[in-house]
Amino acid sequence: MSESGLRERKRQRMYQAVSDVAIRLFTARGFDAVSVAEVAAAAEISKPTLFRYFPAKEDLVLHRIADHEGEAARVVRQGPAPVEALRRHFLAGLERADPVTGLNDDPEVLAFHGLLYGTPSLVARLYAHQERSEAALAEALGGGLDARLAAGQIVAVQRILAQENWRRIAAGERVADVRPDAVAAAERAFGLLAAGLPESVREPRDRHPR
Template sequence: MSGKPGLRERKKQQTRLAISQVATRMFIERGFDEVTVAEVAEAAQVSVNTVFNYFAAKEELFFDQAEEVEDAPSRVVRERRAGESAVDALHRRFQEMLKDKRWPLSDATRLKPFLATIEASPALKARGRLILERTEQRLAQTLIEETGAPPDDPTARAVAAMVIGLQRILIQEAQARVLRDETHASIRAALSRLGDRGFELLRSGVGDYCKRGA
């Protein structure tokens, strides 16, 4: 088996993406709180029921990649290299992202309207915080599984909280600089300094926690 999605699944993914793209465009143009789900459905030429078949809440129309975002740190830890600790793997991935031209921050001009829409909506800001909370919970569970620790392991919870705390301030720093129209070079340099220092401090406290054997 190839593992590729079948025709039906691909069509569902295409429909979901199409609805999200229409919704995001409307939210950016008019403001998240000013657009109803019914208006999104009409613009996307689907029923309201169809929208809710794909999205459990209005906020999910905007944060349509939340599942991937929430799993990203856990995936990095699961796929860490031989001899690499959890913090080492996450730091490496952070540095790779800074250099990746496909990273959204590489095009701050296009990203600014998206971030401005979040900044103007209490509902979207609350959903952003929820996504980070879920990311932390998922990472703690992954660390427990990867180290074979008991379900109530305090170390995994503490490490996950520290990692996501660093992620939170990196997101805040990036958003503020994008909204101030700083250059990509300036944003990347600031995030590099902040991230490298944050991971250095994490490493000094966490050490080789969750290190994969050679």
């Protein structure tokens, strides 16, 4: 591996390590109760170094889902039928209990979702994350107003499905009991999307990998 590649791997490990330390502190004591200085001390780095990696305190938490920001766009670019590709991708996530679908009862995952959805400043930052996801998806769908409207609907469907799954799991239901309903809800939701979106969005004619 090249020297630049090694540097990038080291950088990514630092991101992950500091984010993990911060999330452990936030879930144990609450987001507002833990200072950035405390996170830096626990991660054994200086506060200025922490801010070079994470410009805002909220970024320490949102880093965990940053990889999902362009996920829908990547899925769409891989196949000729965007809604069908997204449906299959979401169902596959339910099958493997991917935390992003909300269908996961690991205590750390539940604690993370409780932190994320229970902290107003993180909810606000999550909204910005979703807006960027919509923008990337709209571009993958061909751009234009129809694509932006479709992207908004698709991201909203994924978010609502995931939140409903998380709500039931957090209330004490078992993954095995929730999964059939989650699959049925996803099938129904993506079916409505496929039926309601314009043909130009359902089958974009010009969609190139980027």
